[in-house]
Every structure is written in C-alpha cells, then in structure tokens.
Amino acid sequence: MPTHTVQAQALSTHDGAPDVRLSAGTAPVACVDIGGTKVAVSVLDSQGVRGRLVEPTAREGGADALAQQVLRMIDGSCRAAQVSREDLAAVGVASCGPFVLNQGSIELAAPNICGGLAGAARGLPNTWRSAVLEAPLRAVFKQVRIENDGIAALEAERRWGALQGLDHCAYVTWSTGIGVGLCVDGRPLHGKMGNAGHAGHMFVSDNDDALCGCGNIGDLEALVAGNAIPRRFASRGYADAAGLLQAARSGDAQAALLVDDLCRILGRALYNLVVTLDLQSISLGGSVFWHHRDYLLPRLQAQLSGRLPALTEGVELVAAGLKDKVGDYAALALVA
Template sequence: MNSGDGTPARDRQGPDAAPQVRLPDGAAPVVCVDIGGTKVAASVVDQRGIQGRLVEPTAKEGASDALAQQVLRMIDHSCLAAQVRRGDLASVGVASCGPFVRKHGCIELAAPNICGGLAGAARGLPNTWTSAVLEAPLRDAFPKLRIENDGLAALEAERRWGALQGLDHCAYVTWSTGIGVGLCVDGRLLHGKNGNAGHAGHMFVSDNDDALCGCGNIGDVEALVAGNALPRRFATLGYADAAAMLAAAQAGETPAAAVMDDVCRVMGRALYNLVVTLDLQRISIGGSVFWHHRDYLLPRLQAQLSGRLPALTDGVELVPAGLQDKVGDYAALALVT
C-alpha cells in the first residue's frame, strides 16, 4: 500500500506501534543515516520499507575523516544488503549529533561525545579532534545530500509521523548518550546561524564544579544527566552504567533513587526553561536513557512543570516519542521524503 499522493505510506501494527513507513510505488530508494555519540545506523528505504539496516559503534579513532569514511562504507554495505545499487539512490539524509561548524562551506561535527580535543584528555575520548569531517566526503559521493542536527530531524519526523502531529509550538528532546533538542515555534523549525538551534543540553541549570562535559563546559545539563555522564559522576555507587542505576532506582535502592530524583530535577528544569522561553504546547521525548525507563522518568519530569507559572505551563504535555525507539531512523528519512 502507498499513500497515493507521493508521500510515504504509513502502517501501524497495533494501536501503540510506531508507524512502518514505506516509499510509494515507483519512488527511487533513499538512504538514511543516524549519527550519534555511541552508534551510527544506516539503512535504505524503498517501497518495502526500511531495508539493509546496519548499526556500528561511532568511529572515534584515526584521522578526523574517520567518521565520514565509516558512513560511506556503511551506506555501501546497506545498499548491498538491500539489493539496491548506489546509482539508483535518489538522495541521502543524515541526522547527526552536533554542534556543527562550517569549514570551507561544509559541515563538520564539533560533537562533545565524538571529538576528544574539545575537553581534553580528562574526558577520555581516544582522539584529539576538535571537529570531525563529515559533509565534504559524503557530498563528493552523493550530490543530493541533506545533513541536519539529529534533534531537528527527529522533530520533523515526530511532527510528520509521531507524537507532535498537528502542533505548531513544540519540541523534541532526546535523552541518550547526550542531550539533543529540536525546536518548532509558529510552525517553523528553528535552525540558527549554523544549524545549531536547540543545543539546550549545554545550558546551565544548577551549580556544579566537577561534572565535565565533552564540550569543555563544567556543570551543564549534558554533563549532569546524559547517559554517559551518570556512571562518571556516580562511579563510587558501583553502578556500571545509566541503565543499571535506573534499574536500581526503580527497585527502590535508596542511593540510586536519590540520584535519579536529582537528575530528574535538573532535566525537568531544562524542559521547563524550554516551555516558558518558547511558549510550547508539547514536548516529545525519546533516546535510550528515557525510552527504556519512561514509565519511571516521565512523571518525575512532569512534576518539574506542573504548578509552576500556570499561565505558561498549564496544559503543556511531556509525552514519549510517538516513533518510539525508531526515532533516529525516521529522523533521517524525514530529511529526504
């Protein structure tokens, strides 16, 4: 089945399932790439839906174009798995963590969880990059290329297929390895001078002098609550990662529960700041940290909004991402369909 109007068809498997998006009959296939601080995913989308999906840890060693070379290789392998020729592709969409910087007119990534040269050796990344080359090698291979911040791309996908459909004042927030945000006001997606609007993960919401972010800040939101920040900050409690800490908190272990209450206060304040600054209707939340523990986290985040400045917060909803744990795939797809 296709939509009949040139837009991707959408199927659902059960009332709460993420839509299964396929291209209309006769449409040329596209490639979707999702770049995060932990992993890179690449897939082909055609009339059958998402095909040849590959996932690898994000390249962080070698020359500063290692990530771009990884993406090119993954696209070729994904095409091979999907039985699609590179020359048949209509376009390539890349949803990537940022911030972005422009060098010689092309986007490079100054991403805190990829580039070790931003915060230095203390951050523990295996490179000294201050930016990772991305656009130039990809555009040489694929002239029809669109790259956007992953928060913005996910917002576009959530507005088309997910939990933000029909809304003109909304945001998407990912709570994962890092904190990413996409913003929409008056029906317009906000980009900023270099495509970096929405980097609210680097705002300051509390006093802290020991939480080092990969961007070099000490004590910003990402340094305090991101998935890779929690085990660094609270290693003495003995939890291997954010998932273990959250599981312990849900099981009622007092130290973990106290930590997560404070973490939700920080994250909730960041969401409150977005709502009152931009006068939003709804925020959709995804990302691995949030998604796998959403029933525990969501009411604690909502509590940081409820009752505060009702003129701006009454009726504002925090909701799980309608595209569930597939937001990254659909984010890149939204850029090229």
C-alpha cells in the first residue's frame, strides 16, 4: 500500500483540533467511518477533509447493504469534493466490529448492526449474522485497509492527538457502543482476527437485565452504551443518553445517580485496562462522552485515582485530542 506523507498543524479556531492534510501533490484518499448509528465518508487531500457525508447505518436489505451504502457514499463524497473516484489512492475504513472472515474477506459481526446475533429481542430489522464489507470494496478499489475503529482511532490519537509520544496507552469510545484500541510497548494490539480491544463485551457487573446485541446479558456495552440507555431507562423518563445526561447536569437527583452508576461501571473497565496492560493514559471520545466530557471525565477518573497506586498513580484519562474529528482521522491513519 502506498505511503502518504501527512503533516499536522493546529487550526487557528476556538476548538484547537489539528488540521491534518496530505502533502501537496499526493493523491487523495477516502476515509470511511462505520459506526452502529451512522456512516461518515469524506475525501482527504492537500486541502484537508472535504465532501463529508453522513447517513444512518444501513440495517435493512441484503447482507451487502452496508457495503453498497459505503460505495455509494464514496461516490457522493468524491462528487462533492470535485475529485474523481479513479484518482483515489486508497480507501481507509474504520469500522465497529467484531470482524469475521468469509473466504478471506472481512465481514462485520457487529452487535449494533447484525440482528441475527442476539435475535428478535434486540429489535434490529434484519437477521444478518454478519454484514458483507471488504469484498465489494476490493472489487472497485485496489488499495483498501479495514481496521476496528478503536484501533484506527488509537493510531490517529497517537499520531496527531492526545496520545502523542506514548507507548502504553488506549483509546476508548463511549458512543452507540463501547470501542477500545490498545497499545503496549509502542505496538497497537490486533489479535488473531483484528478484534483486540473488544472490551465492551467484558463483564464488570452482576447486572443481568440488559441484553447486548452480541447476545450477552449484562456486559459493559449492554449496561452503559448509548443505545443501552434508552432500553434501560426510558421507563424512568430518559429517552436517550443526551436526555439522561442533561437531566443529571440540571440537578435531577435520580438521573445523577444513574449517571454515577454508569461511570462506576465504565470506570471499572478503564481501571481493568490500566492494571492489566500497565498503561500511561487513556484517551476518550464518542458521542455520549464528548458532549458531556466536562461532567463525565472527573467521575471516570475517580474510579482510577487512589486504587492500587503502584499501577494507577499518574495515569490520566484525557479527552480525545482530535475532538469530534476522531472518526475522520482514524480512517486516514490507516492509509496515510
């Protein structure tokens, strides 16, 4: 795969996020971010991120519906950026997982996309056990790299974000699901199928009333993920994660207790990562976390601070340095 020289520079805007661009004269690349709720596609070249399109993640139709959506969105992004699809040097895909291989090609066995994993009780409008992804893309593009979105975001945060210079670190997204990328001794961890970091499916509580899309009952993702919150708390008046968090911030005592419990559960998982891998820092992003990071970060940090100081002293939880652009740059990090 060709290597693209990328330089990062700080934007002269209020948010301070790096503006990552390809070097002049370098062919453009397509960046695809697949999550359980949305798909975002953009083209990146020497002018930066352009032609960004966002759509709800395809969950209906044939098992190749997601791949066909990605191909269509790449075409649309190219048109919006006034770039020819044939000029793309590579396509980087940062996707939620887990991944499975079908005749050597990656498919997604993603709990928040594939309804055939947990069955009808999960409420997804399909019976897929996996969603086709890699084969249709490789039929069109010569250079395609697909990685778990946690690993891709970790690479981006280490290159341009809050984890620069760190050899023992992690990236965690608190969004529709819970995604994790891990790095030890300067090496991102991949595992036998590229699924290292699926800590969202660890058990950190005795709760047994929450069904995860993977079929587990009471795992981390089933308890705290963005799509778990309405399933667990709608009957108490909180229709979504944003509503629960806003209520907590506004002084709703019940909501505050529920959010504190979510932070205790997720904080235990972060603690487990730190003491298992001897990490220096964890960067956090994702829609649930990002919009309420000032409220959530100290509550999560409290689950580490003071516990087994030999392993946790000085370990910091930090907001993603790439801010809400982590997904775009995660895909770029795969092909840059």
